[in-house]
Amino acid sequence: MILITGASGNLGNAVIENLLKEVTASKIAGLFRNEDKAKSLSEQGVNVRIGDYSNKESLAKAFQGVEKLLLISSSGDDALTDHKNVIDAAKEAGVEQIYYTSGALNRNIADSKLGPLVDSYITTENYIIESGITYTIFQNGLYSETIPFFVGEEVLETGIYLPAGNGKASFATRTDMAEAIANVLASDGHGNKTYITSALPSYSFKEIAEMFSEVSGKTISYTNPAPADYETQLRASGIDEGSIWYAKLLAAIIKNGEYEIFSSDLEKLLGRKPTDLKTYIKQTLLS
Template structure:
């Protein structure tokens, strides 16, 4: 049986949706914190198991009888490595045969400005390896879906003000990633492999501005300010400190070209071209 964590979240939901296309529902289980949010999956015949990354006892029960476990990384930064360790420990104790983990693909975490924020992905991978479990690491690129967060809601009127310099990102659509992960989960031959799952092409924020200009007929300018000016602007908007820090660090990481290396692996699993910038922006800003 395959168990997907975070199944009521965006990526997990896409994975389960795609699994159901070629895997019997009674061979799929999901880990959720709130059973009511998984009513649609239960109606389709998916087994619902209730648990939390923070609750070791619930994990121990939920992972019984599971062969393959997809651990979708926590989006709660409160001791994220501790949460992941709880799942890995429970998986080992429950006799899970194979763990799949959604991390991040980067040029070099050790030299990245984002190490304080994303280093726990690599710590999790090390912990999984040390556990002795068979593993598959699904190192995802940044989602296309983060672009609106970075450029702001008023981007078509104000332009892009983001200190990413000329850095590029091989963005991947969440839908593409979820589809590929479902394929990997439901096929064999992935033991102790690491897959870099990225878009087929890398784009700069200047190129994003150009594409938005072309798409909308408006002049969307790109300005790469000093990080301090960007941070000051975010604080003026009254954003929480955590969001400000995260935004500044991601801009620095992108400027450092941490996510600029496209891989053909995602395209190979999908058997088609990955979603490109034009298609994503059209669906987001012109639909």
């Protein structure tokens, strides 16, 4: 049995949809916090398991009979505790292999700006490795689907306003990441391996502005404001405080070069070239 946590989320659902092309539904399970969100997958024959990252006992019960478990990173306030609960419950339930969606990061950065994301990525990776359970780690880059979050809905009129400096980041579509992860889950030979599941090359937002210019036929500028000015503008636009905090954190990480990668396994795992960022922008954002 292959179990996908976060099965009602965008990535978890996409992984299951891809798995259904390679594995019979009876061999797939999804972890949900409640049955209401499980209906569509349940109707396809996917097993429904109820559990919550914050409730270790519910997880241990949900993981019974599971051989392969995909841990999709928690978006909760205490991601590390959530992840430890999943890993400990998996070990208790006899899960043979844990697969984890981490972050594709430039590990050569001496002074990291990751802050709380350290626990969501690096600390969790180490905890899994130290658990002794066979593991496979997917170091995912940023989703191409986050571009609207960074550039705003009126990018063609206002340009890109983001305090990311000249820092570069890697992007891949959620669809490509999900397909690559499903391919690994459906096959063998991936024990104790780490894969970088993002696309090359990495881009600065000045280069992304140039992409928008090229595909739109307009001149799209990139402005690198001071973080305080950026925060002021977001607040004036009615953005909630949580989103402002997250946007500033991601911009600082990108500016520091922490999402810039120089190698990738995505094409190998897909068996084809991933969707490049310019194509995504042209087909999805400017269609």
